[in-house]
Amino acid sequence: MAKNLVSTLADLKEKEALKIVEDRLKAGEEPLKILDDARRALEIVGKRFADSEYFIPDLVYSGEILKGVTELVKPKLGKAAEVKRLGKIVFGTVAGDIHDIGKDIVVFMLDVSGFEVYDLGVDVPAQKFVEKIKESGAPVVGLSGFLTLAYDSMKQTIEAIKAAGLRDKVKVMIGGGQISEEIKKYTGADAYGKDAMAGVSLAKKWTGAK
Amino acid sequence: MEKKWEEMSSAEKQEALFQRWISPEGVKFVSPQAEKLYKERTTRIKDAIQLKKLPDRVPVMLIPSFAPALYSGLTPHDVMYDYDKIKEAWKKFFMDFQPDTHGGCAVPSPGKFLEILDFKLYKWPGHGVAPEHSYQAIEGEYMKADEYDILIHNPLYFFYYTWPSRVFGALAPLQTLPHLSCLTEMYGVAVPFLHYGLPPVQAAYKALLEAGSEALKWIGVVGAFDKEMPALGFPPHQAGPTKAPFDVIGDTLRGTKGIMLDMYRQPDKLLQAMEALTPMFIQLGVDAAKQAGNPLIFMPLHKGADGFLSDEQFKKFYWPSLRKVIMGLIDEGVVPFIWAEGGYNSRLEVIRDLPKGKTAWLFDLTDMAKAKKALSGIACVAGNMPMDLLAVGTPQDARNHAKKLIDTCGKGGGYIMANGAFFDEVRWENLKAIVDFVKEYGVYK
Numbered sequence: 001m002a003k004n005l006v007s008t009l010a011d012l013k014e015k016e017a018l019k020i021v022e023d024r025l026k027a028g029e030e031p032l033k034i035l036d037d038a039r040r041a042l043e044i045v046g047k048r049f050a051d052s053e054y055f056i057p058d059l060v061y062s063g064e065i066l067k068g069v070t071e072l073v074k075p076k077l078g079k080a081a082e083v084k085r086l087g088k089i090v091f092g093t094v095a096g097d098i099h100d101i102g103k104d105i106v107v108f109m110l111d112v113s114g115f116e117v118y119d120l121g122v123d124v125p126a127q128k129f130v131e132k133i134k135e136s137g138a139p140v141v142g143l144s145g146f147l148t149l150a151y152d153s154m155k156q157t158i159e160a161i162k163a164a165g166l167r168d169k170v171k172v173m174i175g176g177g178q179i180s181e182e183i184k185k186y187t188g189a190d191a192y193g194k195d196a197m198a199g200v201s202l203a204k205k206w207t208g209a210k
Numbered sequence: 211m212e213k214k215w216e217e218m219s220s221a222e223k224q225e226a227l228f229q230r231w232i233s234p235e236g237v238k239f240v241s242p243q244a245e246k247l248y249k250e251r252t253t254r255i256k257d258a259i260q261l262k263k264l265p266d267r268v269p270v271m272l273i274p275s276f277a278p279a280l281y282s283g284l285t286p287h288d289v290m291y292d293y294d295k296i297k298e299a300w301k302k303f304f305m306d307f308q309p310d311t312h313g314g315c316a317v318p319s320p321g322k323f324l325e326i327l328d329f330k331l332y333k334w335p336g337h338g339v340a341p342e343h344s345y346q347a348i349e350g351e352y353m354k355a356d357e358y359d360i361l362i363h364n365p366l367y368f369f370y371y372t373w374p375s376r377v378f379g380a381l382a383p384l385q386t387l388p389h390l391s392c393l394t395e396m397y398g399v400a401v402p403f404l405h406y407g408l409p410p411v412q413a414a415y416k417a418l419l420e421a422g423s424e425a426l427k428w429i430g431v432v433g434a435f436d437k438e439m440p441a442l443g444f445p446p447h448q449a450g451p452t453k454a455p456f457d458v459i460g461d462t463l464r465g466t467k468g469i470m471l472d473m474y475r476q477p478d479k480l481l482q483a484m485e486a487l488t489p490m491f492i493q494l495g496v497d498a499a500k501q502a503g504n505p506l507i508f509m510p511l512h513k514g515a516d517g518f519l520s521d522e523q524f525k526k527f528y529w530p531s532l533r534k535v536i537m538g539l540i541d542e543g544v545v546p547f548i549w550a551e552g553g554y555n556s557r558l559e560v561i562r563d564l565p566k567g568k569t570a571w572l573f574d575l576t577d578m579a580k581a582k583k584a585l586s587g588i589a590c591v592a593g594n595m596p597m598d599l600l601a602v603g604t605p606q607d608a609r610n611h612a613k614k615l616i617d618t619c620g621k622g623g624g625y626i627m628a629n630g631a632f633f634d635e636v637r638w639e640n641l642k643a644i645v646d647f648v649k650e651y652g653v654y655k
Contacts, residue, residue, distance in 0.1 A: 055517060056519070060470045060471065096339060098339070098346045098348070149634060149635065177631075
């Protein structure tokens, strides 16, 4: 009998997982069901990451396997049924800082946890955050930064959100290598997340998602 | 009669390098006081590292990034393009704060040099980042997943041709150059050289010559600083850098994502490549230490930090080749001054596997009580003055943290006060508070 895609992918067996997907597609299975299995597998990956069973290389690899699965499934998808999302989040590395590894990991974890993430990239000007918050109506904003210069950029971004009259409409989380409770206070953010899973917990708490 | 280098034990080599550092050749001290300070400072650090004698007090180092420029009201852009400004700014910084060492002034790489060669690996002030910000690396796959064999079997070729042709736009034509292995006979001897006649290759060499001249201008300033600071009483805290093989590949060859996927998809190639790089990175440190007459070689560690790898991954991929580099350095009398960026809590039990009094570990965010406990009697610990505190705390916060560090790690020696990560803009009064506090509270009685 065919191996289970959920556990194979969650165990990071790339070749086997892709083979299962190919076989299931050949057998004419509904592509959305395959994607749903993949999503469940990534939930397990996220949980293992939260439990310190998996680490960053494992997350990165799971993302690559998922990419492979999606590439196989995509051509077979008809008009894709909209996947229900938990909530919207605007995310980016603040102005002056081009580091993306930490940001990408949090964005990835938020995405596989079911959030719709608007990833604005790196070195994002404060105004760009403001515009995206307005346009998307996202209630959560994530600011990432690795360098100490990010302290001031985060502060300025939050001030710009305030100046645009949006501060009471969004919750702001910050994170990155040299971020702490002190910096949370300094920047005026609502919370700081120590790692990617802390970011997911905050997002869930703030959006009321389970 | 002095023993020849080759006949010395590693301990004798270390002692010889320390002695060259403590009594540097050709330094004309500006005053007897400067000479006294210099000797005290070097001896203090030697004692903290060797764990044999209690130092007179806890040594204190400041390891800045662009902070000296900002402290003098200059931007990183200013000092990367006007080399003469570097020396004065860096000198003022160390003279004003009076830590026990200086770290050279090579942080601002020469901007014009980078422009001549069209450096692709970093964004720098005025080139992708604002003039007032520091330079930052651009992650990428500068070495492709299927190129491990070149690195494994021909690392020198890789670093002479493949690598420069990728990270310097102006040197891209170098990748067309042929091997010169067919030059063993008269017949056809000129054939490979026709490549050097082609306009793009000639342009690349022209750029190289210009870049070389620019580098010489810059090193004139950096070298003058390195000469002047000891005369003023400040020993250099490093002779040069080397790296962990995992970071060499993960930082700028394959990139973070690339190396992490390789751990799964081609672990044997990755391990072989690290093995191939190991002697090169030992040599890099040994040559620098012997040339400078300073045993301290700086090793910034990046991707072995807590969270980046699991314990098994650390033990399999990161530590073995790093340990070989460390041991290779130690064998030649070098003292690896290892900067463990991020947290290293989960690695402490592994890194204990080192000989006594041969290394110093500069920690960033690691729990210092645990670090001291794990490395007690094995290695000097250093660092942990946090960035957030330096940037937004008060001088009293800084003193409180410094006190905690000395109380936790200073007992019995084997601790050096220092910042945990390189810094740019901080509250200057906090630096002063720390240095002054250590000089008072850190005295061993």
